[in-house]
Amino acid sequence: MTEHSGNHHIMPLKIYLGVFLALMVLTILTVWVAFYDLGFLNVFVAVTIACVKAYIVLLYFMHLRYNARILWLTAAAGFIWFVLLTAFTVSDVLTRGWLPPPEAW
Amino acid sequence: MAETETSHPDHLAHHFDSVEQQRESASFGMWLFIAQEIMFFGGLFLGYIVYRIKYPMAFATGSNLLSIEWGAFNTAVLIGSSLTMALAVRAAQTGNNRLIIRWILATMLLGSVFLGVKVVEYKDKYDHQLVAGPMFEFDADYVLEREAVPAVYADDIDVHDPQFGSNVHLFYSFYFVMTGMHALHMIIGIGVMIWLLVKAYRKRFGPDYYSPVEMTGLYWHFVDIVWIFLFPMLYLMGRH
Amino acid sequence: MESGDTKRKHYLNIENTPQSWLLTLDHKRIGILYLVTILLFFFLGGVAAVLFRLELLTPDAHLVEHETYNRLFTMHGVTMIFFFLIPSIPAVLGNFLLPIMIGARDMAFPRINLASWYVFTAGGLFGLAAIVFGGVDTGWTFYTPYSSTYANSNVILAALGIFIAGFASIMTGLNFIVTIHKMRAPGLTWFRLPLFIWGQYATAIIMILGTPVIAITVLLVGIERLFGVGIFDPAIGGDPLLFQHLFWFYSHPAVYIMILPGMGVISEVIACFSRKRIFGYHVVAFSSLAIAILGFFVWGHHMFVSSQSMYAGMIFSILSFLVAIPSAIKVFNWTATLYKGSISLDTPMLYALGFIGLFTIGGLTGLFLATMAINIHVHDTYFVVAHFHYVMVGGMLMAFLGGIHFWWPKMFGRMYPEAWGRFAAIVIFVGFNLTFFPQFILGYLGMPRRYHVYPEEFQVLNVMSTAGASILGAGYLMVFVYLVWSLFKGRRSVSNPWCAAGLEWRVSSPPPQHNFKKAPVVDRDAYDYTDEDVYKSDYDSGGTSDG
Structure with missing residues (x-):
C-alpha cells in the first residue's frame, strides 16, 4: 500500500477548541431556527445543520482530513448506502397511493 | 513491506511487518466498523423517516412532548465529551500519560452525565404513560396542557382520535428504540474506556502505540454523530 | 487429525490439545472449526428437507400435519441460509486460503477472526434452541405480522440467533477487506490477485454494508415481540411492508454473499483445469464488484405482489435486469477460457462445469422472475423455489464442493479418491436436476410453495422430485464418507498436486503454522500457465515425499 495515512498528525489545541465552539454555535443555531416555521425548509435546514456538524466532527475530531483516501471512501460508502436504502424505500412509500387499488369484477 | 529484522516491539503482532502497517490496519478496520x-x-433512521412521512402531525406532537432543554443540554454535554476524547487521543500522541488519564476520566464523566439526563427524561415519560409498549396510554389532556400540537396543524388534528394517539405511540416506539440503542452504545464506550484507563495506568500508551485510544475515540465520535442527527429528528422538527 | 506426517510440523500437528484448537488464532484452524460447525447445520437442514420431501410424495398429509410442515421448511431455510450457505465458502475456504493466497502470515485481526467463530456458534446455538423448543413456523423470511402479532412459535430465539450470527459475518467481512488491502505480499498488485480474492472482497463489502440492516431488523421484531412495542404493527399505524424493505435490503444481497465466493472458486478451478489464464481477467474481477454493488438495489423484486408501489416495482425490475449483465459476463468469460484450453476433467472441474450450466439456468429464470407480469403468475410457486435452488444448490453448493475437493490436499495433505470423486459429482448433478427441474414445471402449472398438500395431478412431478432428492442425498453422503476416509487413508499429497498457479500451492501441504517463513515476492500475473514447468519443480518447497 502506497497511500500514507497521516495518523501521527498532531493538531494544535486551538483547532480542537475552535471545532468545539463551532459545534456549540451550530447547536444553538439549530435550536433557535427550529422555532420558526420555514415551511418545507424546516426539515431541510435541520438536516443540513446536522450534516455540517457531523462533517466537522468527521474532519477534525476523527482526523479524516489528514487520513488516507480509503478511509474517506469507507465512511462515504456507509453514508451513501444509507441514502440509497432510504431513497428507494421512500420512493415506494410516496408513490404507493398513486394508483387506486384494483376493483373486483 | 519488507521483512523488518530490526526491533520487534511488544505491541507489534507477529503477522505484521511493521508498526505502521499494524496501525493502518487498525484504523481501516475501525472505519469499516463505523x-x-x-x-x-x-435501518432505524429509515423506519423513523417512513413513519414521519406517513404521520407528520402525530410525530410532531410526540416530538413536542419531549423536553428541548434537556435535549439541547445533552447535545452540548456530548459534544463536550467528544472534545475531551479528542484531547485524550492528542495526549496519547504527545506521550503525556497523566493527561490521557485525565481526559479519559473527563469523557467518562460527561458520558455519565448524558446518561443521567437520559434517565431523568425517561422517568418523565414513564410518569406520563408515554413509554412505548403495553403500558402506553395516550392522554389527550396532557397533550393539550403542554400545548404540544404544532400551531400549523392545530385545525387538522383531533387529539381525541384514538388513531392519532396510537400514531404518537409509534413515535415513542422509535424514540425509545433509537435513544435506547444510542445509550447502549455509550455504555459500551464507557466500558471500553475503563479498559483504556487500566492500560493507561500501566503506562502502555505513547507516541509509538496509541491505537486503542485512537480507535475508542473514533467510536465515541461516531456515537456523538448519531446523536447530532437524533437530536433534531426527535426533539426539534415540528417545534414551531 | 492424523493426516500429518511425522517428520514435518504443520498447522494440524503442531499441537493438538483441545485448547490449542479452541483458542487458536491461526486462520487455517479457524477455517476448519467453521467447516465442522457448518457441516452440522447442513446436516440439520438436510434432515428437514428429507422429511418434507417425503411428505410431498403423496397429495395428502400422511407424514406430517401443516404445523409440523411449516416448522420443517422454516428450519430448512433458516439453517441452510444463515448457518450454512452464508458462512460456507467465505468462512471455511476464505479463512483458510485468503492469507496464504496473498502471501500473508495471518488475517489482519486474528482475534476478531476467532471471535467470529464463537459468535457464529453462539448464534447457531440460539437457532438450535429455537428448533429444540418446537421450531419456528414463519418461513425463513420472518415476515411480519407472522413473526410479530400472530407469532406462535420461537421467533425471538431464532431472531436472536440470526442477529448474533450476523455479527460473525460482519467480523469476517471486515477482516477480509483489511487483510486484502494491507497484507498483500510485495509485488502482488490488485490485478495480480487471484479472482477468488476478488470474489471474497466483493462478498465482504456486502457483509459489511448489508448485514447490519438485517441485524437491526430482526432486533426490531424481537423488541416488538418482547416489549410489545409496535413498530411494524398495523394496529398503531405501523407498516409491515417496511419490514419487507429492510429484510430484503439485506437478504437479496445475501444471495450474492452466497454466490460471489462460489464464482471465485470456479474461476480458480476453471483456470487450473484448462491450463489457461481466465479470459478477460479484469472484466471478471470488476464484474464481482458490479454484482456486489448493483445487487443492493434490486431488493424490491421480492415485493411485486406485496402492495409495494407499482412505480417502485418498475424501477426495481429494471435494476434487476442490470444484475444479469455482470453475471453473464462471468459465464461467458469462463466458457471463453475453456476454448482451446487443455481440459482435464478431474472432480473439481466436473463441479465447476456443473456450476456454469446450473447457474445459467438459475440466473436466466431469475430474469423471468424480475419481469413483473411473469412474477405475478409464478410468485410464491415452486418456480421460485426451483429458481433459487438452481442458484444456491446448483451454484453455491457445487462451487463449495468443487472448492473443497480442489483444496482438500492443501487443507489436509491427503488426496481424495479421484474415481469416487468423479462418480459422486455426476450423481449429485443428476440428483440435483431430477429434484429441482420438475419444480419449475410444478410452479409454472401453479403449485404454490409452503403447502403440505396439493392436487393429485401434481403427484408425478412431486415423486420425481423426491426421488431426485434421495439421489442427491446419497451423493452428499458418498462425498462425506470418502472425504473422511481420505483423511486417514488417502494418498499423501505433494505441495502442488494440480500443478496450479497461486501462492497457496507454493507452501507445503498441509501448510506450516505461519504459512511463509519469508514473505514471498510475486513477479507474475495470476493464472500464468504459459510456463508450465514453473509449477512443478521450483515452487515445491514442501517436505512431502512423493512427486
Missing part, C-alpha cells in the same frame, strides 16, 4: 454502524442505525 460504516457497518451507519447501516445499523440507518
Whole structure:
C-alpha cells in the first residue's frame, strides 16, 4: 500500500477548541431556527445543520482530513448506502397511493 | 513491506511487518466498523423517516412532548465529551500519560452525565404513560396542557382520535428504540474506556502505540454523530 | 487429525490439545472449526428437507400435519441460509486460503477472526434452541405480522440467533477487506490477485454494508415481540411492508454473499483445469464488484405482489435486469477460457462445469422472475423455489464442493479418491436436476410453495422430485464418507498436486503454522500457465515425499 495515512498528525489545541465552539454555535443555531416555521425548509435546514456538524466532527475530531483516501471512501460508502436504502424505500412509500387499488369484477 | 529484522516491539503482532502497517490496519478496520454502524442505525433512521412521512402531525406532537432543554443540554454535554476524547487521543500522541488519564476520566464523566439526563427524561415519560409498549396510554389532556400540537396543524388534528394517539405511540416506539440503542452504545464506550484507563495506568500508551485510544475515540465520535442527527429528528422538527 | 506426517510440523500437528484448537488464532484452524460447525447445520437442514420431501410424495398429509410442515421448511431455510450457505465458502475456504493466497502470515485481526467463530456458534446455538423448543413456523423470511402479532412459535430465539450470527459475518467481512488491502505480499498488485480474492472482497463489502440492516431488523421484531412495542404493527399505524424493505435490503444481497465466493472458486478451478489464464481477467474481477454493488438495489423484486408501489416495482425490475449483465459476463468469460484450453476433467472441474450450466439456468429464470407480469403468475410457486435452488444448490453448493475437493490436499495433505470423486459429482448433478427441474414445471402449472398438500395431478412431478432428492442425498453422503476416509487413508499429497498457479500451492501441504517463513515476492500475473514447468519443480518447497 502506497497511500500514507497521516495518523501521527498532531493538531494544535486551538483547532480542537475552535471545532468545539463551532459545534456549540451550530447547536444553538439549530435550536433557535427550529422555532420558526420555514415551511418545507424546516426539515431541510435541520438536516443540513446536522450534516455540517457531523462533517466537522468527521474532519477534525476523527482526523479524516489528514487520513488516507480509503478511509474517506469507507465512511462515504456507509453514508451513501444509507441514502440509497432510504431513497428507494421512500420512493415506494410516496408513490404507493398513486394508483387506486384494483376493483373486483 | 519488507521483512523488518530490526526491533520487534511488544505491541507489534507477529503477522505484521511493521508498526505502521499494524496501525493502518487498525484504523481501516475501525472505519469499516463505523460504516457497518451507519447501516445499523440507518435501518432505524429509515423506519423513523417512513413513519414521519406517513404521520407528520402525530410525530410532531410526540416530538413536542419531549423536553428541548434537556435535549439541547445533552447535545452540548456530548459534544463536550467528544472534545475531551479528542484531547485524550492528542495526549496519547504527545506521550503525556497523566493527561490521557485525565481526559479519559473527563469523557467518562460527561458520558455519565448524558446518561443521567437520559434517565431523568425517561422517568418523565414513564410518569406520563408515554413509554412505548403495553403500558402506553395516550392522554389527550396532557397533550393539550403542554400545548404540544404544532400551531400549523392545530385545525387538522383531533387529539381525541384514538388513531392519532396510537400514531404518537409509534413515535415513542422509535424514540425509545433509537435513544435506547444510542445509550447502549455509550455504555459500551464507557466500558471500553475503563479498559483504556487500566492500560493507561500501566503506562502502555505513547507516541509509538496509541491505537486503542485512537480507535475508542473514533467510536465515541461516531456515537456523538448519531446523536447530532437524533437530536433534531426527535426533539426539534415540528417545534414551531 | 492424523493426516500429518511425522517428520514435518504443520498447522494440524503442531499441537493438538483441545485448547490449542479452541483458542487458536491461526486462520487455517479457524477455517476448519467453521467447516465442522457448518457441516452440522447442513446436516440439520438436510434432515428437514428429507422429511418434507417425503411428505410431498403423496397429495395428502400422511407424514406430517401443516404445523409440523411449516416448522420443517422454516428450519430448512433458516439453517441452510444463515448457518450454512452464508458462512460456507467465505468462512471455511476464505479463512483458510485468503492469507496464504496473498502471501500473508495471518488475517489482519486474528482475534476478531476467532471471535467470529464463537459468535457464529453462539448464534447457531440460539437457532438450535429455537428448533429444540418446537421450531419456528414463519418461513425463513420472518415476515411480519407472522413473526410479530400472530407469532406462535420461537421467533425471538431464532431472531436472536440470526442477529448474533450476523455479527460473525460482519467480523469476517471486515477482516477480509483489511487483510486484502494491507497484507498483500510485495509485488502482488490488485490485478495480480487471484479472482477468488476478488470474489471474497466483493462478498465482504456486502457483509459489511448489508448485514447490519438485517441485524437491526430482526432486533426490531424481537423488541416488538418482547416489549410489545409496535413498530411494524398495523394496529398503531405501523407498516409491515417496511419490514419487507429492510429484510430484503439485506437478504437479496445475501444471495450474492452466497454466490460471489462460489464464482471465485470456479474461476480458480476453471483456470487450473484448462491450463489457461481466465479470459478477460479484469472484466471478471470488476464484474464481482458490479454484482456486489448493483445487487443492493434490486431488493424490491421480492415485493411485486406485496402492495409495494407499482412505480417502485418498475424501477426495481429494471435494476434487476442490470444484475444479469455482470453475471453473464462471468459465464461467458469462463466458457471463453475453456476454448482451446487443455481440459482435464478431474472432480473439481466436473463441479465447476456443473456450476456454469446450473447457474445459467438459475440466473436466466431469475430474469423471468424480475419481469413483473411473469412474477405475478409464478410468485410464491415452486418456480421460485426451483429458481433459487438452481442458484444456491446448483451454484453455491457445487462451487463449495468443487472448492473443497480442489483444496482438500492443501487443507489436509491427503488426496481424495479421484474415481469416487468423479462418480459422486455426476450423481449429485443428476440428483440435483431430477429434484429441482420438475419444480419449475410444478410452479409454472401453479403449485404454490409452503403447502403440505396439493392436487393429485401434481403427484408425478412431486415423486420425481423426491426421488431426485434421495439421489442427491446419497451423493452428499458418498462425498462425506470418502472425504473422511481420505483423511486417514488417502494418498499423501505433494505441495502442488494440480500443478496450479497461486501462492497457496507454493507452501507445503498441509501448510506450516505461519504459512511463509519469508514473505514471498510475486513477479507474475495470476493464472500464468504459459510456463508450465514453473509449477512443478521450483515452487515445491514442501517436505512431502512423493512427486
